[in-house]
Amino acid sequence: MPAPSPAPLRPHPLATAARVVMLSLVAVLTLITTKDVSQLRWIALLAVAGIPAVLVARHGVFGPLGRFAEVVIVCLAASEVASMALIDGTVGGGLGASAVLPYLSVPLTVSALQRRSREGVALLTVAAITLLVAGLITQTADGRQITQFGYLVVCAQWLILAALGTLAAGTLRRAMQSRGDGKPQPYAEATRLLTQLRSVARQLPGATLDPGGISEHLVEELRTVVRADRAAVLSASGGGRLVVLAQAGVDRVDWETTLDSDSAIADAWASQQPQTAARSQARSHRGGDVSALVVPLVAGVRTVGLVILEADVANAYPQSVMAEVDELTGPAALRLEAALLFDEVRSLATNEERQRLAREIHDGVAQELVMVGYGIDNALATLPEEAKETGEELRTLRGEVTRVITELRLSLFELRSEVDRHGGLAAAIAEYARTVGASAGLRVHYTLDESTARLPAATEAELLRIAQEAITNARKHAGATNLWVTCAVDPPYAQIEVSDDGQGIADQRPDGRYGLAIMAERAERIRGRLEIRPRHPSGTTVAVVLGTSTRRDSVRDSVTAPEGE
Known part of the structure; x- marks a missing residue:
């Protein structure tokens, strides 16, 4: 033809x-x-x-x-x-x-x-x-x-x-x-880039697109070629501040994280040129001879992060050393930018899906259950007095419907809960624990210790979800009367603990154990470790820990929930 x-x-x-x-x-x-x-x-x-x-x-x-x-x-x-x-x-x-x-x-x-x-x-x-x-x-x-x-x-x-x-x-x-074919050019370009990103994400192992893992590897590489008693990789977050992606050294360092301060960190970010200084870039440094080198991680025309190296000697970073550092930081900047972009795309997609599910549950199942409850109330109101047995069954059914509606409302609150860029992780966890405790009749005890520095947004989101799951498990399955919530954040270290005085983890139902598996997956995603242990004399403690340090261990010992309450 x-x-x-x-x-x-x-x-x-x-x-x-x-x-x-x-x-x-x-x-x-x-x-x-x-x-x-x-x-x-x-x-x-x-x-x-x-x-x-x-x-x-x-x-x-x-x-x-x-x-x-x-x-x-x-x-x-x-x-x-x-x-x-x-x-x-x-x-x-x-x-x-x-x-x-x-x-x-x-x-x-x-x-x-x-x-x-x-x-x-x-x-x-x-x-x-x-x-x-x-x-x-x-x-x-x-x-x-x-x-x-x-x-x-x-x-x-x-x-x-x-x-x-x-x-x-x-x-x-x-x-x-x-505008041809009804497909605007920006959307066509976005489709092409997202398709490429999906292909790359499938080919590479998960750790390759992890900003924290890339940062830790870069710090280790740099410390093998130059002296660095303290080192860190910082990246931008909301509110014009920096977050610590990784650091290394004998002690934890309280790095300067504001970009409007008078520091080599701010100068390197603004100029996109390496900066040296004869003073530490940490707010907690005790003094003495210090050499500091701040190298911007520039991908294309955008600064995606900073590398800070410090040695407790004078003139530790001449031009020859700076050249060696530059050879390592150049390729790392591109890898870090790809990881940060992938993290951001994944977070946006996850948040959008959570909001969509919340809308569907609120407008669908929740509304229908409310109508079922009204129907039972109407049936009870018109039921003859002699039908006592039927009335008792209807009241039992009404109580079950009320319980399910309460569960749905708490699920909606969990889906819509986010870490506010100004409030911080501790505030988000405390708000959730307060709401759940009030609905379940739990007595909630808070211990919050959060520094002014922030964790990466994706890490804060995962920690919030782990805390929510631990609190939900305690409310649903533990049969507890007290709940202890501990939040200690000192980037890049963090520790979240949820303890209860309930029946213990051995007697939990299968869906509770499924929740524990989800928490373990989330902790692994952010390179944390999940700890589940019995609490004496009764109950369970669920903790997620990021990083290790002497200071962090002392803080944890001082804020752990009392064992005898």
Whole structure:
């Protein structure tokens, strides 16, 4: 079966209408200018030349030939009409040429819309040469040449207008192309990039796209080539602050994390150039000889993080050492940017899905259960007094419906809970524990110890979900009366503990153990460790810990829930 002819070879109604309108306009102007009906022969020639340009506009040979023929005929007609107008004496030769030259815009615009930029330039060149040559060889009846200044000026004006029209048509074509097929260009580009990201994520192991793991590896590499008694990798977070992705050293360091301070950290971030200093970039440093080197991690034109190296000696980082550091930090910047972008995309997708589920539960199952509860209330109100047994069953059913609605409301609150960029992780956990404790009749005891520095947003989100699951397990399965919630955050270290005085983990139902498995997966995702241990004399303690340090161990010992309460 032969293939159908392609759509571009068929005449376009708008193109045909544009040529008819322009031919009519040029014919009227020619008659007004020359008052000679015989001059309409040029209009007839233009109509004939436009036939291939209309019927086979995109043909590789006949389309361009038709447009070149139109340009040549227009220019010759302009020269003769100018000559006739000059003989008649009613108007000047230049104004006579203006009667026909507007038609130049038709073939030039078609070339631009068809992305034939070279053809458009060639058409303009042919038009200029034809107008000039025709003017030189055309003479009046008494031998006077009409190549007067006015004629040349008018021809130049129309050529410039035609060129501008061609540029406008090309711009319009590009704008239409960006919106073609109902698929806006930004969305098409986003689809392409997300598809590539999905392919990369499937090919690489999970740790490869982990910002913390990449940062720790970079610190280890740097400490093998240069002296660094303290080292850290910092990245940006919300609110114009920095978060510590990884650090190494004998003791924990309270690094400067504000970008508006007078420090080498702020200077390196702003200038994208390495900075050296003779003082520590830590707020908790005791003093003494210090050499500090702050190297920005720049991917393309964007600063994605900082590497801080400090040695307790003077002049530890000369130019030769800085060159070695630069060789390692350059490739690491690109890896870290990819990991941070992947983390952000994953967090946005997860948050959007949680919000969608919350909306569906609220507008669907929750509303239907409320209506079921109202129906049971109505049945109880109209039940005869002698049907006591039925009434008791309905009241039991009403209580179960109320319990399920309460569970759904708590689930909705959990789905919608997020770590506020200003409030912090401890505030989000405390709010959730307070709400759950009030609904379940639990007595909640808080111990909150959170520094001004922040963890990465993705890490805070995972810690919040682990704390929520631990609190939910205690409420649902432990049968406890007291709940102890401990939140100690000192980036990059953190420890969240949830203890109860219930029946213990050995007697929990299978769905409670499933919740523990989910918590373990979340802890592994952020390179933390989950600890589940019995609490004496009764109950369970669930803890998630990020990092280790002497200070963190002392804080944990001081804030652990009392064992005998």
